[in-house]
Each structure stands twice: as structure tokens, then as C-alpha cells.
Amino acid sequence: MDRIKITGGQQLNGTIAISGAKNAALPLMIASLLTSDTLTLKNVPNLADVGQLGRILRNHGTDFTIAGKRPGKSPMQGETFHLTSRDIWDTTAPYEMVSKMRASFWVLGPLLGREHKARVSLPGGCAIGTRPVDLHLEGLKKLGAKIELEDGYVIARTPRGGLKGGKITFPLISVGATHNCLLAAVLARGETLIENAAAEPEIGDVARCLVKMGAKIEGIDTHTLKIQGVTQLEGAVHTVLPDRIEAGTYAMAVAATGGDVFLEGADPTHLQSALDLMVEAGVTIKIKKGGIQVTRGKEALKPVQVETQPFPGFPTDLQAQFMAMMLLVKGTSTVRETIFENRFMHVAELMRMGADISQSGDTAQITGVDELHGAQVMATDLRASASLVIGGLVAKGDTIVNRVYHLDRGFERIEEKLSACGAIIERLSE
Ligand code: EPZ
Secondary structure, eight states: OOOOEEOOOOOOEEEOOOOOOHHHHHHHHHHHHGOOSSSEEEEEOOOOOHHHHHHHHHHOOOOEETTTBBOOOOOSSSSSSEESSSSOOOOEEEEEHHHTTTTGGGGGHHHHHHSSSSEEEOSSOOSSSOOOHHHHHHHHHHHHHEEETTTTTEEEEOOOOBOOOEEEEESOOOOHHHHHHHHHHHSSSSSEEEEEEEOOOOHHHHHHHHHHHTEESSSSSSSSEEEEEEEEOOOOOEOOOHHHHHHHHHHHHHHHEEEEEEEEEEGGSHHHHHHHHHHHHHEEEETTTEEEEEOOOOOOOOOOOOEBSTSBBOOOOGGHHHHTTTTTTSSSEEEESSTTTTTTHHHHHHTTTTTTEEEETTEEEOOOOOOOOOEEOOOOOOHHHHHHHHHHHBSSSSSEEOHHHHHHHOOTTHHHHHHTTTOOEEEEEO
């Protein structure tokens, strides 16, 4: 199992090219199920999750090539994907595949839209509690889907003639449920209204791609989506938007270590709340043509308070990295996590490095310490892993981050990008 070794204490200086967004690439790949034509996606990041979804789509019948080559075990770099789902030969998404990656549950909507039936494993381990996907299922029911749960699977079908437009009002904002229902509604008969939709930039990116494919969608980038169903969609060429979470992670790494880094390709409009908070903490942010310049000199940062919220609020996917950025900041910073109940698994690991964090319920208080020291730490989930890397970059001595496969799910070549800016970081492969 790969590990990452970091020798802390170096500033970061240089340029980091931001990759395509994982959380847009995944639903965009899934959108290829909606057409028998070829969907070409450019700027797809080379990540473990992308490879895993490729395998799931192939299981449904999607032929997928990368820049003209057939993919091997993992996708190659560089990545223009051609996805063609001429025929869907299997509408089942099996447990072995869906359990590895939650986003694969989003095949449900497009399979129902195009094939009028689907059998998709519930994601995660909880087969009887429908709560984690209740919003997806309730939304699809509003479009006429008949849904049963059987042996851990969602068995769904439509009435004769397929899905029918309807009004979906989500009681709380869900990125996944919005994707699933949007991907279903584009092929439903008549008009669908999705209220309290998530407005994350990745949803806008998917909606814009669907429009290129012939879908009729109003209200893109807002919390109300109006969709006029069409009978079929066509192929299109689309470029995946830059990864705002990757950009925010590197911005916070620079803020922690000090230095001066240009985040090439980062879109500041996708990161406004995080950038505002960093400015409040004392980081210098300059919006430039083609990216964001992040600078921190010798000046000390100030403690700040943050609460995670759906977009345009501060993203939960940057909460752990933000915490790592504040570990050496004198005074007490506060982080409140409102999206996920238990997204503080990095706290215990950061404390192994000497961090002073007290956690109670959904709130963590970080009191700046004079120094962190390198330690053996364990990556517990994707974004938590990134916070451990930031901790390692500022800690004295060597940090070993174990279970790096979590990082590989969502950060493309992280050690290469950081070492090109002066970090002492290497992958230890076994
Ligand atoms: C997406 O997950 C992202 N994943 C997550 O990123 C991200 O943290 C999250 O949105 C919030 O921004 C991808 O895009 C692949 P939700 P998703 O449905 O769609 C509750 C990463 O690190 N809920 O918006 O699964 C849910 O429990 C990942 O890249 C229900 O109650 O998140 C949570 O509390 C991690 N019922 C809240 O809504 C439902 O049916 C928001 O979840 C669905 C969700």
C-alpha cells in the first residue's frame, strides 16, 4: 500500500496547474448513458474514482476510449474521453461496484430516463435505511418512477412511455439527488421543476453539457431548474471545469507554509467564500488572468470562524484543509460542519502531530500551537487526507501519511505538484 513521506518546513513557490474537477467529471461520464452518440469529455482528471466509474459504465455497455486508445487498468493521463453508449445491455449496477464509490448511484436517473428501468445497489452498507438516498428516490418518484427496495438494491421502473415531468421540491440541498433527478428529467415527457436544487458549479457544468447534447434546461447555476424533456439526446464535446476543491486545497497549503503560488486554471468565482475567508485570515489573494495568485509572506495569520454550507457557502470538501491551515495560527479558530454529521476524522490524526483541537458535536476549535511535529498518520477519507498532507508540510521532521489510496481518489499527482513548488514529498510504493 502506497504511503507519502513529507519532510516539513519548506515554503511553496511556483505554479500549480489545476486539474479537471472530479465531482464534475463523474456525473459528466454518467451523462453519456443518455445518448447512443459519442460524448467527448476533455480535461478529465486521472483519478482512481474516474477509473472505477469507467469500469461501471462499461458494465452497462458504454464503450470508452481515452484519446483514441482503449483504457487499460487505469486511465491514462491527459485525458480526452470518448464515451459511447450505443446500446445499454445491462441496467444493473452491482453492489461490488457501487459500494466502492457513492457517485455511481447516479446512474439510476439516466438509466430510468433512457431504458425505463434500472436495478442499482444502494451505496454504502446501510441496506434498510433509505435516508442517505431518500431524496434521490423521492425525486425520481415525482417523475413517475416506481421504486422498490430488494436485497440492498433499488429496483426502479417507469410507467409505459417512460418518465413524466413533475415538480420536485427538495427539503434539503443535495448535490447527488440534484444530479440524479436532472439526469433523469432531461428525457422525461413534459416539464420538470426542481426546487431547492443544489447550485454547486459541478451541477452547472453537467447542465451545460446536457444542453450541448440537446437538453432544454433553464435556471442553470440557480436553486430552481426547469427542464423541458426531449425524446433523445445527441453527442457533444465538453471540457470539464477546473477542480475548485483541488485549487482551494493548494491555496490553503500555501497559506500554511508561506510562499507564493499561481493556481493556473483555477476559477475564483467557484471559490469566493473560501478566498474571502483566507483574505480575512491575512492571506494575499490576487485574481489574475487564467488563475489565482496566493501569497503569504512572514506576516502572521489571524484566527477566523467558518461554517460549511452548500454553494456558494464555504464547501465541506475544504473544511479539513482549512483546519490544517489554522493549526499554527495564534488564537482560536472555529470550524462548524453543517453538511455531514461526522466529518472530523482528521482531528485525531492532526492531534498526533501536536495540533490543539477540541471538538464538540459539529464544532471544532483550533488553538494555534508554536509548532507541529512529524508523525505517522492515517488517511481516513479523501479530503481529510489532504489536511494531513498540509499538516506534514508545516510540521518539523518527517510525516508519513498511510492509506494514500484515499488521496488518489481525488487529487491528481499531488506529490508531483507540491514537489515542483519546493515541498519535500515523495511517494513510498510497496
Ligand atoms: C457530493 O456528495 C460530493 N460528491 C461530496 O464530495 C460533497 O462533500 C457533497 O456533495 C456536499 O457538497 C460528489 O460530487 C461525487 P449531498 P453527495 O447529497 O451528493 C444528506 C468529495 O470529497 N442527504 O449533497 O453524496 C447527506 O447525508 C465528496 O469529493 C440525505 O439526507 O452529498 C448530507 O448530510 C465527499 N438524503 C447532505 O444531504 C439524500 O438522499 C448533503 O449530501 C441525500 C443526501
